Amino acid sequence: MADNVLFIAFPYAAVLVAVVMSVYRYIDHRFTYSSLSSQLLEREQLSWSSVAWHYSILAILLAHVLAALFPGFWGALLGGQFRLYLMEITGMGLALVAILSVLAFIWRRLTNPRVRAVTTRGDWVLLAALLAQVVLGFLTALLYRWGAVWYLHTAVPWLESLVRLNPQIDAIAPLPWLIKLHFLGGFVIVALIPFTRLVHAFTFPLSYVWRPYRVVVWNRRAH
Amino acid sequence: MRIQAQISMVFHLDKCIGCHTCSIACKNIWTDRQGAEYMWWNNVETKPGTGYPTQWEDQARYKGGWEKKGDRLKLRMNSRLGALGNIYYNPYLPTLDDYYEPWTYEYDNLINAPAGDDQPTARPISQITGQPLEIQAGPNWDDDLSGSPVYAANDPNLADLSEEDRAMLFEIERLVFFYLPRICNHCLNAGCAAACPSGAIYKRGEDGIVLVNQDKCRGWRMCITGCPYKKVYYNWSTGKSEKCILCYPRLETGQAPACFHSCVGRIRYLGVLLYDADRVTEAASVDDRALVSAQRDILMDPFDPQVIAAARANGVPDGMIEAAQKSPVYKFVKEWQLALPLHPEFRTVPMLFYVPPMLPVQATLADGRVNLAAVDEDDPLALFGSIEQARVPLAYMARLFSAGNTDEIVRVYRKLLAVRVYRRAQSAGDVPAAEAVRILADAGLTPDSAEAIFKLTATPTFEDRFVIPPMAREVNIESVIDPLTHKQGAGFGFRQDARRGQ
Numbered sequence: 001m002a003d004n005v006l007f008i009a010f011p012y013a014a015v016l017v018a019v020v021m022s023v024y025r026y027i028d029h030r031f032t033y034s035s036l037s038s039q040l041l042e043r044e045q046l047s048w049s050s051v052a053w054h055y056s057i058l059a060i061l062l063a064h065v066l067a068a069l070f071p072g073f074w075g076a077l078l079g080g081q082f083r084l085y086l087m088e089i090t091g092m093g094l095a096l097v098a099i100l101s102v103l104a105f106i107w108r109r110l111t112n113p114r115v116r117a118v119t120t121r122g123d124w125v126l127l128a129a130l131l132a133q134v135v136l137g138f139l140t141a142l143l144y145r146w147g148a149v150w151y152l153h154t155a156v157p158w159l160e161s162l163v164r165l166n167p168q169i170d171a172i173a174p175l176p177w178l179i180k181l182h183f184l185g186g187f188v189i190v191a192l193i194p195f196t197r198l199v200h201a202f203t204f205p206l207s208y209v210w211r212p213y214r215v216v217v218w219n220r221r222a223h
Numbered sequence: 224m225r226i227q228a229q230i231s232m233v234f235h236l237d238k239c240i241g242c243h244t245c246s247i248a249c250k251n252i253w254t255d256r257q258g259a260e261y262m263w264w265n266n267v268e269t270k271p272g273t274g275y276p277t278q279w280e281d282q283a284r285y286k287g288g289w290e291k292k293g294d295r296l297k298l299r300m301n302s303r304l305g306a307l308g309n310i311y312y313n314p315y316l317p318t319l320d321d322y323y324e325p326w327t328y329e330y331d332n333l334i335n336a337p338a339g340d341d342q343p344t345a346r347p348i349s350q351i352t353g354q355p356l357e358i359q360a361g362p363n364w365d366d367d368l369s370g371s372p373v374y375a376a377n378d379p380n381l382a383d384l385s386e387e388d389r390a391m392l393f394e395i396e397r398l399v400f401f402y403l404p405r406i407c408n409h410c411l412n413a414g415c416a417a418a419c420p421s422g423a424i425y426k427r428g429e430d431g432i433v434l435v436n437q438d439k440c441r442g443w444r445m446c447i448t449g450c451p452y453k454k455v456y457y458n459w460s461t462g463k464s465e466k467c468i469l470c471y472p473r474l475e476t477g478q479a480p481a482c483f484h485s486c487v488g489r490i491r492y493l494g495v496l497l498y499d500a501d502r503v504t505e506a507a508s509v510d511d512r513a514l515v516s517a518q519r520d521i522l523m524d525p526f527d528p529q530v531i532a533a534a535r536a537n538g539v540p541d542g543m544i545e546a547a548q549k550s551p552v553y554k555f556v557k558e559w560q561l562a563l564p565l566h567p568e569f570r571t572v573p574m575l576f577y578v579p580p581m582l583p584v585q586a587t588l589a590d591g592r593v594n595l596a597a598v599d600e601d602d603p604l605a606l607f608g609s610i611e612q613a614r615v616p617l618a619y620m621a622r623l624f625s626a627g628n629t630d631e632i633v634r635v636y637r638k639l640l641a642v643r644v645y646r647r648a649q650s651a652g653d654v655p656a657a658e659a660v661r662i663l664a665d666a667g668l669t670p671d672s673a674e675a676i677f678k679l680t681a682t683p684t685f686e687d688r689f690v691i692p693p694m695a696r697e698v699n700i701e702s703v704i705d706p707l708t709h710k711q712g713a714g715f716g717f718r719q720d721a722r723r724g725q
């Protein structure tokens with residue numbers, strides 16, 4: 001029963017909240033959509049922590065998403081033993097980098113008075129959730145080897161069943177609690193998106209690559 | 224030919240007294256808010272000096288503006304993909320310490336301190352942290368400190384000067400400085416807009432004012448680097464970038480921008496320029512020496528029937544064209560060619576122009592002493608000293624206003640001098656009139672134009688200085704919003720609390 005609530009009801013609720021509230025925030029409080037950069041106030045520590053954090057977490061997220069979307073391809077990719085080793089080591093390395101950089105974010109916000117002045121409750125909640133999640137992820141990788149492969153036979157079928165609106169938790173029910181906590185943490189962070197600065201990740205300005213350098217806005221003419 | 228209108232500016236530097244009234248007028252209206260305390264949309268710098276933020280002109284460090292790569296222009300900071308790569312941390316962003324940490328004083332303590340033996344004091348406290356702070360710098364920290372080894376000596380513009388020129392500039396008996404008031408230049412090829420990953424910075428088609436859409440800005444803070452003039456500021460509280468809005472709510476109601484209106488030296492002029500929007504890139508891509516003239520070339524004659532027809536065809540209203548014909552800026556920049564853009568080599572095609580200063584007038588130096596009986600029948604120019612001996616070296620002025628092309632500066636100075644001699648002939652009568660006219664002609668002026676220059680420089684009325692076009696905002700917006708509703712909202716543009724997100 002508890003599993004049904006945690007791994008069926010909660011994920012749906014989290015995604016629903018994330019979508020509805022993010023759209024609402026975008027429509028009604030668009031002004032609050034921002035990366036809320038604090039680089040102006042402190043740059044030395046941010047210069048490595050922000051870069052390290054974003055590249056490591058984006059790579060990790062990309063791996064999670066790719067594996068879930070193309071399990072066949074992912075399985076084939078890790079077919080060879082060497083490639084599997086490489087993936088495991090890379091994954092753990094990136095997770096370590098991510099852990100260190102969230103710790104650096106937290107340290108920076110605790111110790112630098114200027115950055116502290118612009119730190120909100122939302123920032124603390126988010127940083128705590130991210131730290132917990134990357135630590136859980138790292139422990140999962142460390143304690144339960146070859147996650148890059150068993151992920152395909154546990155979490156992926158579960159996620160797929162959620163997407164198909166035919167929720168099945170059999171594949172993940174027998175997993176250890178540590179791994180289940182990592183799953184839960186993922187959806188907690190999803191639910192946090194609209195209430196924290198995490199919205200910034202969804203306004204990634206890809207169109208910069210092709211938009212014209214000059215932007216002219218006319219009031220009357222439709223140019 | 225695609226004619227567009229641009230509200231443009233001229234600052235006459237010989238008239239600036241460095242009083243900072245402009246800065247205060249602006250501060251009181253627009254930036255007296257949390258997160259904006261350190262922003263000086265209008266600031267006044269002492270030159271030679273390091274400016275605000277410190278050494279903003281040093282693009283090796285701040286990477287602002289454009290550079291020419293072959294025939295093409297590219298942002299100095301990075302390529303488009305490079306911008307997305309640098310988005311998590313912008314290596315060229317100034318920090319608050321390059322500006323200053325804004326502070327106030329603990330005034331409460333003056334009233335509420337418990338009775339004691341000492342006078343209570345009002346300690347400075349940071350407006351960010353609320354904690355006591357040791358004041359290290361301020362927005363005009365080097366005010367009047369020309370010649371100082373800490374400030375003036377670190378002016379990036381001195382790089383071009385010969386040893387001799389530099390020594391002359393810092394000789395204590397000859398110490399000289401002038402003021403450089405700066406606002407956003409509302410550029411035609413704005414670096415800020417090009418650098419913004421979100422495309423939040425735009426130019427208003429009708430009048431060319433450059434604005435940051437506060438709803439589209441995502442705080443990627445690239446514009447601050449993109450603007451070589453450092454005239455976009457990051458609001459550390461709201462997480463959005465802000466810049467000079469040329470007081471558009473005032474302009475739309477027929478008033479001059481606050482800094483213009485309040486200017487004590489009456490150095491500021493505002494008016495419309497018509498330009499050929501098709502040729503902006505071309506004008507921004509020529510070699511350094513030709514930048515000023517190329518920019519002048521794309522400014523079109525508002526009396527030319529062909530230009531008028533093209534303007535009308537491109538939807539420029541008649542009121543705008545009429546304003547362009549009366550524009551004091553057109554006269555200074557194009558007709559008399561007295562006003563030059565600041566740092567055209569940044570290639571943003573800035574639309575704020577400066578009449579370079581000649582003051583202090585240098586009475587002839589005879590044997591190193593000031594000759595008060597300076598009028599020399601044979602050489603009427605002697606009173607004002609020779610251009611080559613200008614107190615501020617020509618090379619320095621050229622670094623500021625003509626991308627190093629001293630010819631442009633000499634041309635302007637000769638005109639300014641000629642007008643002075645001409646007026647001297649009229650008012651004091653100790654220069655032969657014919658000689659004065661000859662000097663005018665040599666400089667490329669006629670008595671009529673000299674008269675007009677004199678009048679617009681020395682005794683202009685409010686209406687002469689500010690020719691504000693009818694902006695007809697109420698007509699322009701009626702398809703979007705009821706003009707009466709809009710009228711109540713004139714301001715930053717949205718009616719919600721500008722609250723920081725989470």
Ligand code: HEM
Binds near residue numbers: 040130442
């Ligand atoms: C995909 C595109 C993303 C972009 C372009 C991006 C960009 C940024 C930027 C510009 C900042 C501000 C850095 C500064 O203070 O100057 C930032 C901060 C932050 N980002 Fe991202 N981000 C992205 C994705 C993510 C993701 C996926 C996460 C987490 C799962 C994340 C978590 C954070 C956190 C926690 C901070 C605050 C760090 C701190 O100052 O304490 N970002 N991001």
Ligand code: SF4
Binds near residue numbers: 407455571
């Ligand atoms: S001066 Fe700077 S902020 Fe103003 S338009 Fe030019 S590039 Fe943009």
Ligand code: SF4
Binds near residue numbers: 488
């Ligand atoms: S108000 Fe006018 S005279 Fe005074 S500092 Fe500003 S520009 Fe110069």
